[in-house]
Amino acid sequence: MSAPVPIRDLLAGHPFFADLPAADLDLVAGCGRNVHFAAGQEVFAEGGDADAFFVIRHGRVALSVHSPPGGELTIATLGDGEVLGWSWLFPPHRWQFDARAVAGTSAVALDGACLRGKCEADTALGYRLMARFARLIQQRLQATRLQLLDLYGRDGPERSVAG
């Protein structure tokens, strides 16, 4: 049986941490642990303590919101090489949506309180990490705006014919 890959090496190979200085990776990895979710398993629930974020290595997670009566609206799905969760960054540190694995998912969970403490102690690390999250949030905001445009809807700018 092969030895488990150190958290630091897992993070080093993840796009979110590309080009992060080695010393930063060492600090971040100290807050990490390996997690696995089976298909259908809850990752977190709306209103729960946002005490971590998830660096997805393999698998797929659906972010959703419950829509009564009995409905569930999926907002986005995240997969290999993506990052799940930023509520750990902002008070009151509560999850805003539900997250559930839709396929077997392996990830590194990074402890929010641990990371916040290290970012406050080392503001250069904090800046580099926040820059990555700002980029992530910007990308998700742009994607959400495109979704809101309803590009393919009847009243949207969908191609009228296949010409």
Next chain:
Amino acid sequence: MVPVPYRVTGRRTELPDTATLALEPIEAGLAGPRPGQFHMLWAFGVGEVPISVSHLQSDRPGTHHHTVRAVGATTRALCALAEGDTLGVRGPFGHGWDLDAARGGDVVVVAGGLGLAPLRPVVEAITAARDSFGRVAVLVGARSPDDLLFADVLAEWRGRFDLDVEITVDHARGGWHGDVGVVTSLVPRIPIDVAAAAAFVCGPEIMMRFAGNALRDAGVAPERIQVSLERNMVCAVAHCGHCQLGPTLVCRDGPVYTLDAVGPLLSVRSL
């Protein structure tokens, strides 16, 4: 310039407002179209619209399929045609997809909504000559699971071991186990050799702009990204100017362009 009479030999409802018509010439037919070219379809007594070829039937040479969404009087009349009805056809017109430019390398096909219709012949041409291409990814975006065009064809493609087919929808309720998000979000996920990759993109123009940006960010060269534009084509032979886009006439020079040639024009407001 004179429409040639064709007969509807098959009709299939794809979506509540979208149908595919199989067309065969009643007498002498027109030249065979290439993927990405379009015909002018004339609904007698109503009008004429440009519609791309959405399928070339290999077992019946001369038969081509067109997928039409009913949004106006002419497209509604075309969608209402039944098997055995006749219509007028002109064409084929324009420059189609340059498949030769993609040979030997990886290929990314990005389709949004009805944009899958002009791209279906691209995927079919690639699968017919599969050894000529590297890894092939087909990325499809739709409004919701119920709005997916050619669902059975997509299922067949997903069953192939030599195509990576990723489907995402903008909105989904429970019961959908696929991806949710804009089609551009799929681009960073695909493992391709960007240095030699070619891309074919078709969908709403905004989607094509953002897909083009995502592909460029991923490293695909703009001159290797092909997009198919939709404009108001009337004469289809570069006389009337209705389809003018800056210095180019889409009916003659398009509808397929490389992104480096047409990308800057797509951001000009007055065009």
